Amino acid sequence: MGISIGLVGLGSFGRAFADLFMSHPLVDRIALCDREPERIEPFANKESWRAKFNRRDVYRSLDDICRSDLDALVIITQPWLHAPQCIQALEAGKSVYSAVPIISIPDDDEILDWCDKLVGAVQRTGKHYMLGETTYYRPQTMYCRRQARAGAFGDFVYSEGEYYHDVDAKTNLREVARRRHASQAGQEWLALREQYKARGVLGGPMHYPTHSTSGPISVTGSHAVKVVCWGYTNRTQDPYFVEEGAAFSNETALFQMSDGSTMRIIEAREIGHTEREIFRIYGTQGSFENDTWVDKEKATPLTVAEMRDPLPPEVVEAFQAASHTSDFYGGHGGSHAYLVHEFVDAVAHDRIPAINVWESVRYMAAGVAAHQSALRGGEVVTVPDWGDAPQ
Secondary structure, three states: OOEEEEEEOOOHHHHHHHHHHHHOOOEEEEEEEOOOHHHOHHHHOOHHHOOOOOHHHEEOOHHHHHOOOOOEEEEOOOHHHHHHHHHHHHHOOOEEEEOOOOOOOOOHHHHHHHHHHHHHHHHHHOOOEEEOOHHHHOHHHHHHHHHHHOOOOOOEEEEEEEEEOOOOOOOOHHHHHHHHHHOHHHHHHHHHHHHHHHOOOOEOHHHOOHHHHHHHHHHHOOOEEEEEEEEEOOOOOOHHHHHHOEOOOEEEEEEEEOOOOEEEEEEEOOOOOOOEEEEEEEEOOEEEEOOEEEEOOOEEEOOHHHHOOOOOHHHHHHHHHHHOOOOOOOHHHHOHHHHHHHHHHHHHOOOOOOOOHHHHHHHHHHHHHHHHHHHOOOOOEEOOOOOOOOO
8 A cells, every 4th residue: 555645845856856756656645735836736737647646635835734644745845944844744743755954044053953853753753754865875875885784895994075066056056046035935034044144143065064974974874973174265255155144155074983984074165166966985995986996906987877776666667657768867866766765665664764864963963063163263073963763
């Protein structure tokens, strides 16, 4: 028997996942929710959706869809809303998929408080939470986790990850901000952002660390313990950084990990480089860098097909039919299809998903502690941790 699922937020990113969630074989019923009705119509009118969608499953608010009898909600809304909306859904008896990051606000203490509330809500309700972190299901990450399980790395020595995304890169962050701010929720955020700035609370790119921290953390199975970090401050009075209230445009951190290894993370929004979202991992017996496995004897380049984990045949067939192409994997290195399958399968079989709340807060807390260190000129800061997922 399949599950019922509601999609909350049908902006540009939410739309990228809609057909995948609808077509998954374990989804029997799908609902749609957005504050702006025109975003719902393109899917409500699709012929391919008729078997699983009925217009009575259109909702105009999160409050309304939380009162429904749906099993799970997929929340792809404004970043500053993610944590409170996920907690509301969990308290309403729904399992929840959240777009990244856990929450995007400039106050370090407030972010960590939301992490704590989120872990508590999962423990209290018994429902499942999964963060839609794309790096977790990039081909490189899947391959490295297989190698780690096989013991091919030996002991982990050093890892590094980076997310280079200049504001004027191909995926233009100025345009992303403009589109977000044009919505109803975006206008509300602008007012709230000014309150943070009035208090002198300044953010930075380490408040969106999950693309870079999730690779090394998910492969090594360790978590950050301590961090030192330094920031680079924009020197041109670029309106993007001024308006966003950013203390830094780039931040570089060095972490002590729980397994005794070291991790270096760079989050850069002002950098002369193409968009880059990748990691490298080095062990005593083997290492991975630049799509290549390296040991003490040779380097072995790998293809995407070699690095990917297989999806179940029936899932592949359904996704291909919905997308009308064999390249159904979606964006961010083809991670979208895997994220959808992992969440749906976890809810359907009532198991803790791979990117669960305990894993997710480790990605986020590492960045928050790094930003705290940068604000203090590179002081050593302890990274909070909420423990491992229950077995």
